[in-house]
Amino acid sequence: MRNSILLASAIALCVSANAQSYPLDPLTADEMKKVVQILQDNHLVTGADYYNIINLKEPPKKEVLSWQPGSPFRREAFVSFYDYAKPGITEAVVDLNTGKPVSVKQISNVIGMGLDADSLAAEIIVRKDSSWVRALRKRGLNIAGVTHRTIFPGDLGIAPIGHREQLVLPRIKGNKIDIEGLLAYVDFTTGRVLKIVDEPGRFSGRIDLNYFEEDSVHDTRKAPAPIRITQPEGSSISIDGQSVAWQNWRLRFGVDNREGLVIYNVRWVDNGRERPVLYKGSMPEMVVPYGSPGLLQAAYNFFDAGEYRLGQGIARPMTPGSDAPENAFYLPATLHRESGVPFRLDNAVAIFEEYGGTLWRHGTVSRRATNLAIKYYTQIENYDYGFTWRFKEDGTIDVDIELTGIVEVQGVHRTNAMEPPGKNDHSYNGMPFGTLVKPHVEAINHQHFFVFRLDMDVDGSTDNGVMEMNSTLVPPGPANPYGNAFVVGHTHFMTEQEAQRSVNYQSSRCWHIMNNNSHNALGQHTGYMLMPGSQAAAFAPPGTVLRKKASFLDHQFWVTQYNEEEEYPAGRYPASNKVYDGIKQWTAKNRPIGNNDIVIWYVAGITHIVRPEEWPVMPCHHFGFSLMPFGFFSENPTMGQANPDFLKDLSHPH
Secondary structure, eight states, X not given: OHHHHHHHHHHHTTSBSXXXXXXXXXXXXXXXXXXXXXXXXXXXXXXXXXEEEEEEEOOOHHHHHHOXXXXXXXXXXXXXXXXXXXXXXXXXXEETTTTEEEEEEEETXXXXXXXXXXXXXXXXXXHTOHHHHHHHHHTTOOGGGEEEEEEOOGGGOOSOTTSOEEEEEEEETTOOSBOXXXXXXXXXXXXXXXXXXXXXXXXXXXXXXXXXXXXXXXXXXXXXXXXXXXOTTOOSOEEETTEEEETTEEEEEEXXXXXXXXXXXXXXXXXXXXXXXXXXXXXXXXXXXXXXXXXXXXXXXXXXXXXXXXXXXXXXXXXXXXXXXXXXXXXXXXXXXXXXXXXXXXXXXXXXEEEEEXXXXXXXXXXXXXXXXXXXXXXXXXXXXXXXXXXXXXXXXXXXXXXXXXOOEEEOSOSSTTSOOOTTSOEETTEXXXXXXXXXXXXXXXXXXXXXXXXXXXXXXXXXXXXXEEEEEOXXXXXXXXXXXXXXXXXXXXXXXXXXXXXXXXXXXXXXXXXXXXXXXXXOEXXXXXXXXXXXXXXXXXXXXXXXXXXXGGOSEEEEEOXXXXXXXXXXXXXXXXXXXXXXXXXXXXXXXXXXXXXXXXXXXXXXXXXXXXXXXXXXXXEEEEEEESSSSSSOTTTTOOOOTTHHHHTSOO
């Protein structure tokens, strides 16, 4: 392993340190410091403020597309911050070129994002509340023997709109499971406990969880024989700052404090001509609704990007050779603390070449596939999520999501799956709302939904359209005498509401994102096809708290006319109580999308019924979607591709 790490480090030295700056490059540490200093110098912060986000405010798209290397460009930062003692949050835009604030806006009715400081603030408030102390004592617990964690109640909250409100949950010290049936509504803005919910009879004993702890992992099984990935001739990847070149692909990447990994300016080099495919690809929101009927689980609709962020504070460095192969370039990211102080996260992004199986084959002739992969990991409390953008030699882009980490659990009275649920445990007609993974430990049924934002500029034009493709059987009869004929119907969407669509596997539904003005040699529109992967529909019905906030769950596919302010499909601050801003509100305008600058939104989802084999840590589960060229080329673009020379020796085994 040590040799593998040294090899990766040696390869990484090939990465250029003299990177060409670019309008979409993430903020540097010095720029983040400058932003905070400008706010301080202009008396816009009190010293008690916490920073939700310090991010690049991307220049207008037209400016980026017309920018030429070496030319000056707009450089602004977006900042969101708040003081516990004040309702709402403050947003500011800072011009880094002039060193002056561009705008400052106080928004009084929204709640900022989750902070590490929240648990400490909760401890201070509830420990002074006599009713809370009595509720714990009633369970035989002393306030000194518990710790507290917090979650946002969102629309279930009872504090005044704009106050920073959280549900506070107790745990016995040294135990990683909540004391069931006891929680408090706490208003952090006023420092008061508003209400205590106390359900008698719920399980709240100390449990031997066999909970996974990072510092107590013991290897008891021998590893398989090693498979080492080496590149004796060096890597084919060229990295210049945030720019990546590999085979026919050219692209840029960044790490956003809110969205995590972002892919920019993806192009395909076709006979020396760069053909744009994707202006920006990101995952700006995800939600994880839980399926047990109590108040706590109803509030567990975690908007992990909008409430907790996929970058700041929760991005995790990758382990060379494990999270990504030993031939990877491991690159750092600059993020920031809640104090506004920047920090460097090493091994934040892995970029590597990987064996991709068979590229194509016929008879005894085949070609080996190699992929370019860009990977990023984040940890949101108990769950770990990996995101890999995979660029293939045939022009396909695969997006892969990894789920691992620790599943959410609750304490129950039963110790064996053959026992019926306890009378004070949540159940429906004798059926529990989860899977028993240890005696008294139930892993809760839940779902995961990931919203991808794909700003497609296919073939060098912002004038794109979307055609839905459905395969349908020709009705048996004279036109289909043997009952085997089927055709593909095409529907060109003209407005945003026409393009609110859901996956249909029976018709093999997919979506062709096309350049209306460009055609291949066969007369077909050049374009890319979005192919869905495995999917799930939300169980929560329309009108529920979840669906009001996460309106993107109404469909799995959306198209909007490009608007630089429309970035987050559940709104900028989804933790807020009864504030609705997102994709449903945007598409109510029903703007034209038939031949416009458009953005594709794809909601990838799974239903997770936990298996006992997923405790105490969950093996990786993969799912995602593909963007495949459809008419972008006139034939297979890998024709003429050679196999690597070393494979010739394998054709003549000793």
